[in-house]
Amino acid sequence: MAQPQEWLYGIHALESVLEREPERLIELYVLKGREDERLTTIINQARKFGIAVQFCLRKTLDDKVQGEQHQGVVARAKPGKQYNENDLAQIVDQAESPFLLILDGVTDPHNLGACLRTAEAAGAHAVVVPKDNSATLTPTVRKVASGAADVIPLVQVTNLARTLRDLQQSGVWIIGTAGEAQQSLYDCKLSGPIALVMGAEGKGMRRLTREHCDELIKLPMAGTVTSLNVSVATGVCMFEIVRQRG
16 A cells, blocks of 8 residues: 655745755655755755755646745655644643634635644744644645644644533633624733634634634724735734733
8 A cells, every 4th residue: 555645835834844854755856957055955965864866847846735835845744743633732831821722714825825834933832723724734725834834733623512512621711813802912811721712714713613712802903994904913913922921
């Protein structure tokens, strides 16, 4: 039986895997004739770990990643670690003051990648998504995350409402974002063990998710625009939490 594998691409993503999990890489494909210092470093590191390197025409690379922006480097790799509810329980138990990002139905891989990058930069311990109706850890997500996808766990859970209840029982305060909330982000206490819940693009949180939040907050919108892209709103909220957590 053939072993499962995936395609990785982009300079940040490949640098991150080579730094943390070089054993995952099977073969590296590089754009022929491209001279780039970071790309040269990736090639040298790959060879140091005994990873085969092939130089290819652009069309060959484009075909491997179906036209995505690969920045001249693509790798065939073993799949990364998959995180589940048991892993999340361990993460929460081991963290002195858990800080989580929960995405309820974010299906755009670019938004998920951007949220992973923001969450890692903010020092969150994990990003949680439901298994259904959500973007997963694809090569596009990894590239947009610029290496963050190999650092911060992306936890897929079967039942998000049950996960929220379990987190509450572990002492984690669940903060949900909703346009109709009465309280502003900046009027809310956001320190201590906390999980920030962001809803899907355009739809917001599902009703059951909303009902399991301890508190609902909104971003104060001063202009004519009524909402922000979910990854932008996530950044605003997460770094206000960072500020309050000190």
